[in-house]
Amino acid sequence: MTQMFPQGLPFMKMHGAGNDFVVIDSRGRGAVTTAALARAVGDRNRGVGFDQLAEIHDAEGADFALDFWNSDGSRAGACGNATRCVSDYMMRQLGRDAVTLITARGGLQAVRRADGLVSVNMGPPQRDWADVPLARAVDTDHLPLPGDPVAVGMGNPHCVFFVPDADAVDVTGEGRRFELDPLFPQKTNVEFASVIGPDRLRMRVWERGAGITLACGSGACATAVAAHLRGLTGRKVALELDGGVLEIDWRDDGVWMAGPVAHVFDAVLSPAFLAGLL
Ligand SMILES: N[C@@H](CCC[C@H](N)C(=O)O)C(=O)O
Numbered sequence: 001m002t003q004m005f006p007q008g009l010p011f012m013k014m015h016g017a018g019n020d021f022v023v024i025d026s027r028g029r030g031a032v033t034t035a036a037l038a039r040a041v042g043d044r045n046r047g048v049g050f051d052q053l054a055e056i057h058d059a060e061g062a063d064f065a066l067d068f069w070n071s072d073g074s075r076a077g078a079c080g081n082a083t084r085c086v087s088d089y090m091m092r093q094l095g096r097d098a099v100t101l102i103t104a105r106g107g108l109q110a111v112r113r114a115d116g117l118v119s120v121n122m123g124p125p126q127r128d129w130a131d132v133p134l135a136r137a138v139d140t141d142h143l144p145l146p147g148d149p150v151a152v153g154m155g156n157p158h159c160v161f162f163v164p165d166a167d168a169v170d171v172t173g174e175g176r177r178f179e180l181d182p183l184f185p186q187k188t189n190v191e192f193a194s195v196i197g198p199d200r201l202r203m204r205v206w207e208r209g210a211g212i213t214l215a216c217g218s219g220a221c222a223t224a225v226a227a228h229l230r231g232l233t234g235r236k237v238a239l240e241l242d243g244g245v246l247e248i249d250w251r252d253d254g255v256w257m258a259g260p261v262a263h264v265f266d267a268v269l270s271p272a273f274l275a276g277l278l
Pocket residue numbers: 019051052070075076077078079080081082156157189207208209210215216217218219
């Protein structure tokens with residue numbers, strides 16, 4: 001397929017609260033991303049580097065569709081921050097303050113708020129063990145794991161720990177350990193959160209397929225849901241992540257997540273780089 005791109009493959013680099021993305025706009029043509037391409041582009045030394053690659057597609061009944069890939073080449077069913085970044089790009093292109101999109105999870109909506117932050121409704125949290133998914137029927141409010149974590153699905157699996165001081169956690173060691181726990185048949189994202197107040201949390205994250213990242217939108221949603229279920233916060237919270245603050249509002253129609261977005265640069269993957277990857 002490399003011959004389809006004699007001038008190379010254009011992409012955008014974006015980030016949302018430091019969660020960084022390569023975005024490929026494939027509207028008007030077929031999908032181009034393969035696991036090999038995602039791994040190669042995701043390599044921060046030999047490629048571009050990203051936490052997730054998002055590919056935009058045409059959609060019926062929505063403004064666009066999105067697919068997500070982690071930097072290890074695996075697929076992700078949800079990526080809240082990339083959804084916000086691409087929605088910002090699409091809203092600018094369409095001259096609107098609201099867009100609809102389709103992901104593996106189904107239809108979502110995103111809006112630009114009056115304060116300029118881009119907000120997406122990530123849908124309702126998945127609380128049934130089979131939907132997270134977990135390997136067997138257990139209480140998702142209290143997983144049978146050390147540290148008494150909560151399991152929440154947001155279109156992807158999350159394992160949320162409440163700890164006295166999130167900054168004191170060995171996120172790499174503990175994150176890798178729980179990502180691969182057999183209780184999670186599709187692995188899991190792992191969040192460590194501490195309570196600052198009834199409407200504020202500190203959170204650090206280990207992402208499935210990507211490792212430590214500066215922020216994780218679906219992880220922030222899952223953590224806010226878990227905190228409310230545990231009686232630690234209200235339904236509206238701000239989460240302080242390593243890359244910035246995300247605002248979560250768990251409403252009747254779903255979990256809304258708002259935060260900053262940045263379109264950093266546009267560039268092209270050269271034909272030589274693409275050779276053998278498409
Ligand atoms: N950074 C994302 C989540 C990315 C997906 C995750 N690593 C997975 O494999 O589920 C976000 O902002 O939600």
